[in-house]
Amino acid sequence: MTHLEFPEKKQIEWWINHLKQTDAILQLSLPAVDEKWFDDICNIVQRLQFSFMPQDLHTVAAYLFYNIAKRHDILDGNKRSAIVVIYLFYLINGYILLQGSKIRLLAKSVASSHGSRQEQAWLRKIRDQLSSRAIPISNLPD
Amino acid sequence: MKIWHAFMGSKVTKNKANAQREYRILLAKKLNNRNFATLSEKEKREVLEVAAKDFSSKFSKDIAILAKE
Numbered sequence: 001m002t003h004l005e006f007p008e009k010k011q012i013e014w015w016i017n018h019l020k021q022t023d024a025i026l027q028l029s030l031p032a033v034d035e036k037w038f039d040d041i042c043n044i045v046q047r048l049q050f051s052f053m054p055q056d057l058h059t060v061a062a063y064l065f066y067n068i069a070k071r072h073d074i075l076d077g078n079k080r081s082a083i084v085v086i087y088l089f090y091l092i093n094g095y096i097l098l099q100g101s102k103i104r105l106l107a108k109s110v111a112s113s114h115g116s117r118q119e120q121a122w123l124r125k126i127r128d129q130l131s132s133r134a135i136p137i138s139n140l141p142d
Numbered sequence: 143m144k145i146w147h148a149f150m151g152s153k154v155t156k157n158k159a160n161a162q163r164e165y166r167i168l169l170a171k172k173l174n175n176r177n178f179a180t181l182s183e184k185e186k187r188e189v190l191e192v193a194a195k196d197f198s199s200k201f202s203k204d205i206a207i208l209a210k211e
Contacts, residue, residue, distance in 0.1 A: 005179050014187060018194035025202045029209035080208050083201060091193050092178040096166055097200070104204035137169050 004060055005092045006049045007085070009042050015088050030084065031077025041085060044068055057093055058134070062127035064089055066119070069110040079107035086130070095134045102133060158199055165196035 007015070020027045031037065044067045048060060069082035083104065087097050097103065106129050113122055172189050173181075181189065 005177070011186065011190070014190050015194070018187075018190045019197060022191075022194040023198040023202050025206050026198060029202075029206040031209075077209070080205050083205065083208075084197075087193075087197055087201070091169075091189070094173065094178070096169065096193075096196065100201040100204040103201070104208060107208070137166060137173055138175055140167060140170055 004055055004057060006045050007088050007092055009038055011092070012038060012041060012085070012088065015084070019084070029080070031080045037081070041068070041081065044071075045085075057090075057095070058127045058131040059123075061086055061089055061130050061134070062123045065107075065126050065130065066110060066123055069107050070113065070122075079104070079111050082107050082110075090130075090134050091137075094137050096137050097130075098133045098135065102129070106130075161199055162196060165192055165199070168192050169196070 016030065016033050019030060044064065048063050048067070065082050065086045068085055069079050071078075083100075086103075090097050106126065110122060110126065169189060169192050172185065172192060178186065178189065
């Protein structure tokens with residue numbers, strides 16, 4: 001297994017600041033980010049970082065995406081938060097995420113799924129979808 | 143009119159695809175096959191700056207749609 005990088009609080013703060021500075025639309029439509037938002041996201045990241053699950057990039061990404069989009073630890077903007085954080089997670093592990101609309105639809109389906117009984121099935125589905133839309137940055141386009 | 147819209151639409155898509163290609167090349171140059179964790183603080187910020195532009199070109203519209211729901 002390759003060693004995985006997990007975003008630190010400082011990096012998440014930089015990331016949000018860069019997004020807001022880059023795009024006026026994002027500045028208006030990103031979730032409300034305050035100290036509690038950072039704490040909630042960092043708690044989810046740390047829970048995964050120190051858990052005993054297999055350290056495979058796409059599996060961890062699926063857990064991270066599911067936990068942010070579904071678990072409602074974040075009161076407002078959990079789907080948007082899941083997209084913003086999962087992009088950063090892939091980036092710091094040398095991957096780039098494609099197809100925004102597909103990821104948005106995935107976040108919507110996950111957030112509106114019922115209960116946690118089908119959690120494993122959802123995790124497999126998220127893993128499949130993310131792995132087909134994340135490509136190594138080093139594989140340069142033709 | 144429809145043909146003009148289709149032409150402009152394809153031009154925008156093409157420009158967007160070209161920009162995303164440029165961002166990816168720039169990210170690859172900045173990372174240079176190194177692990178993100180091994181970069182200096184300055185280099186990490188530079189990578190995040192380019193990535194923010196890539197994210198904006200791919201996800202801005204979708205984040206705005208989700209914000210309105």
